[in-house]
Amino acid sequence: MSSIMDAIQEIKLEPVAVMRSPFEEKFAVPRQSGLVLEATGEVVFLPPFDDPAMLQGLQGFSHVWLTFLFDRCVDQGWRAKVRPPRLGGNREVGVWASRSPFRPNFLGLSAVRLLDVVSGPSPRLRVSGVDLLDGTPILDIKPYLPYADAIADAAGGFAPEAPVPPLQVAFSARAEATLAQLVDGASLRALISGVLALDPRPAYRRGAEPERIYGARLAGRNVRWVVNEAGLQVLDLDLAEAD
Amino acid sequence: MSSIMDAIQEIKLEPVAVMRSPFEEKFAVPRQSGLVLEATGEVVFLPPFDDPAMLQGLQGFSHVWLTFLFDRCVDQGWRAKVRPPRLGGNREVGVWASRSPFRPNFLGLSAVRLLDVVSGPSPRLRVSGVDLLDGTPILDIKPYLPYADAIADAAGGFAPEAPVPPLQVAFSARAEATLAQLVDGASLRALISGVLALDPRPAYRRGAEPERIYGARLAGRNVRWVVNEAGLQVLDLDLAEAD
Numbered sequence: 001m002s003s004i005m006d007a008i009q010e011i012k013l014e015p016v017a018v019m020r021s022p023f024e025e026k027f028a029v030p031r032q033s034g035l036v037l038e039a040t041g042e043v044v045f046l047p048p049f050d051d052p053a054m055l056q057g058l059q060g061f062s063h064v065w066l067t068f069l070f071d072r073c074v075d076q077g078w079r080a081k082v083r084p085p086r087l088g089g090n091r092e093v094g095v096w097a098s099r100s101p102f103r104p105n106f107l108g109l110s111a112v113r114l115l116d117v118v119s120g121p122s123p124r125l126r127v128s129g130v131d132l133l134d135g136t137p138i139l140d141i142k143p144y145l146p147y148a149d150a151i152a153d154a155a156g157g158f159a160p161e162a163p164v165p166p167l168q169v170a171f172s173a174r175a176e177a178t179l180a181q182l183v184d185g186a187s188l189r190a191l192i193s194g195v196l197a198l199d200p201r202p203a204y205r206r207g208a209e210p211e212r213i214y215g216a217r218l219a220g221r222n223v224r225w226v227v228n229e230a231g232l233q234v235l236d237l238d239l240a241e242a243d
Numbered sequence: 244m245s246s247i248m249d250a251i252q253e254i255k256l257e258p259v260a261v262m263r264s265p266f267e268e269k270f271a272v273p274r275q276s277g278l279v280l281e282a283t284g285e286v287v288f289l290p291p292f293d294d295p296a297m298l299q300g301l302q303g304f305s306h307v308w309l310t311f312l313f314d315r316c317v318d319q320g321w322r323a324k325v326r327p328p329r330l331g332g333n334r335e336v337g338v339w340a341s342r343s344p345f346r347p348n349f350l351g352l353s354a355v356r357l358l359d360v361v362s363g364p365s366p367r368l369r370v371s372g373v374d375l376l377d378g379t380p381i382l383d384i385k386p387y388l389p390y391a392d393a394i395a396d397a398a399g400g401f402a403p404e405a406p407v408p409p410l411q412v413a414f415s416a417r418a419e420a421t422l423a424q425l426v427d428g429a430s431l432r433a434l435i436s437g438v439l440a441l442d443p444r445p446a447y448r449r450g451a452e453p454e455r456i457y458g459a460r461l462a463g464r465n466v467r468w469v470v471n472e473a474g475l476q477v478l479d480l481d482l483a484e485a486d
Contacts, residue, residue, distance in 0.1 A: 151354060
């Protein structure tokens with residue numbers, strides 16, 4: 001047996017691709033992949049990993065695994081215990097029992113649907129069910145192998161089922177008017193509906209402050225909404241200013 | 244949107260745990276996790292990631308994801324195209340369409356069954372269905388979330404089904420005598436049967452040289468076997484010498 005000490009060494013990795021997604025800030029990003037199928041994005045390969053030969057054979061797979069870095073969390077450090085949203089944000093579990101981004105090495109893992117393999121001079125994967133922030137560095141891409149990865153009898157601990165989208169999403173007249181003017185209005189509407197139906201508010205905000213206006217940047221738009229007894233209403237979706 | 248250039252930076256990781264497995268050399272390691280349920284092992288946490296608090300809540304999950312480094316492949320470098328065993332070893336695919344270890348960043352991903360969470364002074368996970376070499380540095384451990392990870396309708400490209408173990412495994416009188424003397428003889432027999440039934444021989448060797456004696460180090464034993472028309476016969480399993 002090799003020594004345990006052999007394993008204690010620094011490992012240097014480099015991004016092989018970068019995620020292009022509609023999520024430009026952490027608030028409102030779906031908490032797992034596959035929850036919002038309307039969330040599409042692109043995995044854009046970086047040199048020298050952008051050789052189209054590396055993609056040959058991938059188009060036969062319906063899903064791929066993305067291993068990525070939670071780069072926007074690294075500065076805050078990792079935590080031994082976390083409070084998962086699935087437990088209402090008030091019960092702690094160990095970080096190894098969670099998919100929290102505030103974990104040692106800050107590695108993320110998402111299974112996304114593979115819509116298209118774009119070869120050519122700038123190879124990329126079109127994917128859906130995305131839960132990665134725009135600009136996320138991707139460290140590995142693997143085909144999803146159903147026979148090894150889809151474990152039918154697996155038990156999911158404190159998160160056995162997919163979260164049921166708790167909110168009905170309606171759009172104000174102003175928001176509808178904006179959508180009607182957009183070429184991509186229908187897909188933007190579906191994206192906003194899918195994301196907001198999952199109620200991105202932190203658990204401690206739910207049931208409080210019905211007049212509070214929430215906002216998140218989604219697909220280049222500043223989306224603003226309120227939540228009250230009637231459900232969620234999107235107020236407006238103005239063009240976000242560039243950074 | 245953030246610049247693609249922001250993602251191009253070196254990322255430094257450190258092992259959080261080390262794998263203890265019966266596989267001490269690459270030959271005969273199952274080619275995916277879950278194929279040989281008799282292959283048990285331990286994920287041994289390394290300081291400072293060995294705090295039992297980090298494991299709280301994990302025991303409710305039946306499976307965990309291990310993200311690890313293919314450390315025994317790093318020296319050989321990565322390849323743009325590989326010849327997966329599933330295609331008989333003679334057809335090439337792009338490395339992104341494979342789970343080959345010879346990939347950029349050399350990251351591995353395995354879903355293993357969680358048998359037990361051992362807290363106390365040396366925290367560890369007892370797992371089965373292992374396909375990692377002994378001593379493999381582990382970079383992350385996540386709970387398997389059935390609702391997000393078990394994609395029932397996924398299409399598996401050129402590897403749609405689990406490989407059917409092609410070989411019947413028999414044991415010589417000498418091998419049986421050795422097993423009969425061992426306290427762990429039954430589990431060792433099951434491990435050897437499960438591993439060798441999958442036929443670890445490279446595809447180009449199959450059907451050739453029926454007299455050839457193969458050998459692999461498994462669970463501290465030098466296991467030797469032959470394959471002929473009658474199936475596979477384990478010749479002997481002598482104690483391996485320590486390195």
